[in-house]
Amino acid sequence: MIQYLAAPDRKLDKSSGAIPSAPLTLVQSTPKAKSWGQHVRLSPRCERPKGGGDIRVRVRMEGTTPNELSLHEIKPTATMLRRWGLSLWGSTVIMVRHADIVNAGSDPGLSSVGVVRANPLAHMLQDAALSAVFVTQFLRPVETGSPAAVAAGLAVTPYMATDTAGLVMMIRTSHANKTVLVVAHSNTVDDIAAGLGVPSVGELAATQFDRMFVITRTWCGTRVCRMRYGASTP
Numbered sequence: 001m002i003q004y005l006a007a008p009d010r011k012l013d014k015s016s017g018a019i020p021s022a023p024l025t026l027v028q029s030t031p032k033a034k035s036w037g038q039h040v041r042l043s044p045r046c047e048r049p050k051g052g053g054d055i056r057v058r059v060r061m062e063g064t065t066p067n068e069l070s071l072h073e074i075k076p077t078a079t080m081l082r083r084w085g086l087s088l089w090g091s092t093v094i095m096v097r098h099a100d101i102v103n104a105g106s107d108p109g110l111s112s113v114g115v116v117r118a119n120p121l122a123h124m125l126q127d128a129a130l131s132a133v134f135v136t137q138f139l140r141p142v143e144t145g146s147p148a149a150v151a152a153g154l155a156v157t158p159y160m161a162t163d164t165a166g167l168v169m170m171i172r173t174s175h176a177n178k179t180v181l182v183v184a185h186s187n188t189v190d191d192i193a194a195g196l197g198v199p200s201v202g203e204l205a206a207t208q209f210d211r212m213f214v215i216t217r218t219w220c221g222t223r224v225c226r227m228r229y230g231a232s233t234p
Contacts, residue, residue, distance in 0.1 A: 090218040091171050092179040093196055094125065096229075097186055098140040100209045110143045117209065117230035122147035124229060130154065131178040134170070136161040141183040148181055161188055168195040189213065197222030207234045 099114035099121075110118060125148050133149040135141040135156045142156060149156045159167045161184075171180055184192055186204040189211075193201035196215050201224065204211055212227040 090177055090216075091175055093171065093182055093192075093213075093215040093217070094128065094179065095182045095184055095189060095192060095213045095215060096121065096144070097189060097204055097209060097211060098138075098144040098183055099230075100233075101140050107139050109139045113231065114140070114144070114209070118144045118147050120230055122151040125181060126151050128152075128179050128181075130181055131175050132157050132171075132180040134159050134167060134180060134182045136183070136185065136188075138185075141185070145181060145183040161185055164188070164191045164195045167192060171196075193224065198224045200224070205234065209233045 098110075099117040100111050101108045101114055102111045121144070130148065130152040131154075133145045133152065133154055133156050135145040135158060137158055137160060145156050157170070159170065167182070182192060186206060186208065190201050190203050193199070193213060193215060196217055198213075198215055201213060210228045210230050210233045212229050214225040214227060216223050216225070
């Protein structure tokens with residue numbers, strides 16, 4: 001039995017090939033499908049529309065489906081992975097800006113307030129099963145990420161602050177389907193988020209140190225949860 005599902009009003013991101021994270025709505029069925037049981041077994045095929053348009057997933061199924069079916073209940077097939085493997089990967093990226101700093105020198109470290117912020121961050125993430133803690137070449141991100149790395153039994157992994165593509169590549173190739181912590185800067189959180197498929201994250205103000213972005217990337221889309229931790233900042 002074949003049914004067709006579509007994500008209405010969601011367009012394919014041609015630049016990344018990402019499938020938007022939106023519920024799939026039943027748009028075509030056959031009468032017999034409605035009389036089958038409630039258990040559903042799916043074998044999907046993604047149809048890449050020519051010239052854009054709504055993404056369509058063709059599903060061979062046994063049973064019926066509710067009016068809306070979460071995209072995350074459908075796994076990519078071997079053919080989809082072979083064709084679009086560079087786009088259909090997933091990871092959970094917990095991204096923060098480095099903690100509060102001492103305003104002195106060209107490469108300042110953390111202030112006492114920043115140290116107090118970094119230590120609870122490690123406590124928050126102790127059960128996250130981190131596979132990597134990425135920090136830039138500067139002292140403040142290293143001091144922010146080190147407590148979390150130590151708690152996870154890891155050494156920090158350096159990356160160049162301006163090399164967003166390289167960071168995303170490292171996550172995709174070495175930490176797919178895992179959870180990582182990325183310590184960034186006020187003017188790089190937006191670039192990193194966009195590189196992971198979330199263009200809606202903006203740069204942070206100079207005084208904002210408490211923002212946290214949990215970016216969950218799956219083969220069928222990317223979602224972000226915006227959070228705050230530690231002492232509140234403007």
